Amino acid sequence: MEEIKQRHLNILLFSGDYDKCLAAMILANGAVEMGMTATVFCAFWGLFMVRDAAKLSLQDKNIQEKMFASITPVNAEKLPLSKLNFGGIGKAMLLDMMDEHQTPHLQDFLQGARKKGVRFCACKLSLEIMGFKAEELLDGIEIIDVHAYLEDASNSDIQLFI
Amino acid sequence: MEEIKQRHLNILLFSGDYDKCLAAMILANGAVEMGMTATVFCAFWGLFMVRDAAKLSLQDKNIQEKMFASITPVNAEKLPLSKLNFGGIGKAMLLDMMDEHQTPHLQDFLQGARKKGVRFCACKLSLEIMGFKAEELLDGIEIIDVHAYLEDASNSDIQLFI
Amino acid sequence: MEEIKQRHLNILLFSGDYDKCLAAMILANGAVEMGMTATVFCAFWGLFMVRDAAKLSLQDKNIQEKMFASITPVNAEKLPLSKLNFGGIGKAMLLDMMDEHQTPHLQDFLQGARKKGVRFCACKLSLEIMGFKAEELLDGIEIIDVHAYLEDASNSDIQLFI
Numbered sequence: 001m002e003e004i005k006q007r008h009l010n011i012l013l014f015s016g017d018y019d020k021c022l023a024a025m026i027l028a029n030g031a032v033e034m035g036m037t038a039t040v041f042c043a044f045w046g047l048f049m050v051r052d053a054a055k056l057s058l059q060d061k062n063i064q065e066k067m068f069a070s071i072t073p074v075n076a077e078k079l080p081l082s083k084l085n086f087g088g089i090g091k092a093m094l095l096d097m098m099d100e101h102q103t104p105h106l107q108d109f110l111q112g113a114r115k116k117g118v119r120f121c122a123c124k125l126s127l128e129i130m131g132f133k134a135e136e137l138l139d140g141i142e143i144i145d146v147h148a149y150l151e152d153a154s155n156s157d158i159q160l161f162i
Numbered sequence: 163m164e165e166i167k168q169r170h171l172n173i174l175l176f177s178g179d180y181d182k183c184l185a186a187m188i189l190a191n192g193a194v195e196m197g198m199t200a201t202v203f204c205a206f207w208g209l210f211m212v213r214d215a216a217k218l219s220l221q222d223k224n225i226q227e228k229m230f231a232s233i234t235p236v237n238a239e240k241l242p243l244s245k246l247n248f249g250g251i252g253k254a255m256l257l258d259m260m261d262e263h264q265t266p267h268l269q270d271f272l273q274g275a276r277k278k279g280v281r282f283c284a285c286k287l288s289l290e291i292m293g294f295k296a297e298e299l300l301d302g303i304e305i306i307d308v309h310a311y312l313e314d315a316s317n318s319d320i321q322l323f324i
Numbered sequence: 325m326e327e328i329k330q331r332h333l334n335i336l337l338f339s340g341d342y343d344k345c346l347a348a349m350i351l352a353n354g355a356v357e358m359g360m361t362a363t364v365f366c367a368f369w370g371l372f373m374v375r376d377a378a379k380l381s382l383q384d385k386n387i388q389e390k391m392f393a394s395i396t397p398v399n400a401e402k403l404p405l406s407k408l409n410f411g412g413i414g415k416a417m418l419l420d421m422m423d424e425h426q427t428p429h430l431q432d433f434l435q436g437a438r439k440k441g442v443r444f445c446a447c448k449l450s451l452e453i454m455g456f457k458a459e460e461l462l463d464g465i466e467i468i469d470v471h472a473y474l475e476d477a478s479n480s481d482i483q484l485f486i
Binding site (some may be wrong): 012014016043044045062064065067068071072125128129130131145146147149150151153154159160161 | 331333343344347350351354355357358360406407408417418420421422424425427481482483484485486
Binding site (some may be wrong): 258 | 336338340367368369386388389391392395396449452453454455469470471473474475477478483484485
């Protein structure tokens with residue numbers, strides 16, 4: 001009896017833009033809904049999506065890390081648009097248009113993906129550079145390095161850099 | 163007799179930037195020229211490339227959708243550059259440099275890809291959110307959902323998020 | 325005796341942003357370290373990473389090409405950030421944070437990748453459009469066209485558009 005290998009989606013989420021993170025989460029949810037497995041590896045600005053606003057801490061951070069932590073978005077819903085952001089007006093308009101069509105927000109897609117069992121990972125090196133601590137992230141995010149990412153990606157059927 | 167499977171390129175075109183759309187179209191044309199098949203799935207800002215300026219309509223749109231339709235580029239040639247756009251000057255310079263080398267413009271690569279049989283799809287959810295109608299797109303664009311995209315992508319030899 | 329095919333990473337480097345080029349180089353280095361082969365195909369703004377500042381020449385360039393060559397970054401370390409650049413302040417902060425953690429700079433990752441045998445290619449069409457000459461690039465960069473890129477990508481285990 002031959003076992004059919006489950007198809008796998010691997011996303012390297014580099015972007016911290018609301019619209020790109022939304023695309024990533026729609027893809028991850030869609031993949032799991034159709035029986036695929038999915039990994040989202042958050043690196044660089046992509047880490048902003050998995051920060052937990054309630055757990056942010058300025059302790060054990062140097063001055064630059066504190067400044068960086070302060071000027072950057074504290075969670076998924078605070079991310080800016082990649083286009084037409086206009087200091088937030090464009091994003092408000094997009095969210096209104098999404099509400100009009102009962103489309104869930106990024107936060108909802110993110111929670112959906114977490115409940116459905118999408119594997120969320122954070123890039124070890126990016127965390128170090130940005131001065132973020134594992135404790136400041138949402139629960140259950142694995143910290144892995146670039147080798148572990150490449151291992152997962154090379155065993156996937158779809159790999160995307162978003 | 164074993165049949166050789168045709169290789170397949172799948173592009174998720176998320177960007178509405180002239181230069182990135184140009185890259186996507188050069189890849190799609192190149193793939194078909196060398197005997198591969200190609201699918202371009204236009205989502206979010208990528209929908210701007212496949213709008214038909216002659217078919218735009220403000221009917222059946224609410225105020226926000228009308229505003230959104232008015233401030234966004236109406237077809238491929240109107241798209242801005244992702245870098246050095248400088249309110250259009252950088253793009254004019256790039257187009258001049260392309261003309262200098264007899265490089266076709268985005269519009270030409272797009273038409274070439276359509277004639278060569280590249281499969282063009284538009285993301286159903288993105289259309290809904292942005293308030294665009296299927297009738298406002300170029301002829302022959304299929305409307306598909308994220309599952310259909312993932313199906314196509316997981317059967318491809320190259321998948322790119324552009 | 326069956327030979328195990330070496331896994332292969334293919335990156336289409338379209339971006340000329342410091343942070344995205346850094347991500348590309350970290351991935352390429354990581355892949356080779358774990359026994360994979362890697363190709364980096366530099367197109368459009370991605371060409372900025374492989375220009376050799378010492379070899380730039382304004383000879384045989386028309387006025388626009390000269391202007392373009394002058395306003396664009398002359399090598400890897402001069403590239404701007406994709407986010408929070410703030411005219412260079414954001415980038416200086418990121419570099420400081422990288423230094424704090426003894427993280428090598430882009431230039432170092434690029435040299436590491438070149439020493440480790442990553443295959444670096446430049447897109448023929450992009451070079452022509454931008455008016456860059458092969459002699460202005462770092463040593464050992466192959467000039468290839470889109471077909472050669474697609475060939476390499478379709479034989480890879482991971483393909484990314486960065």
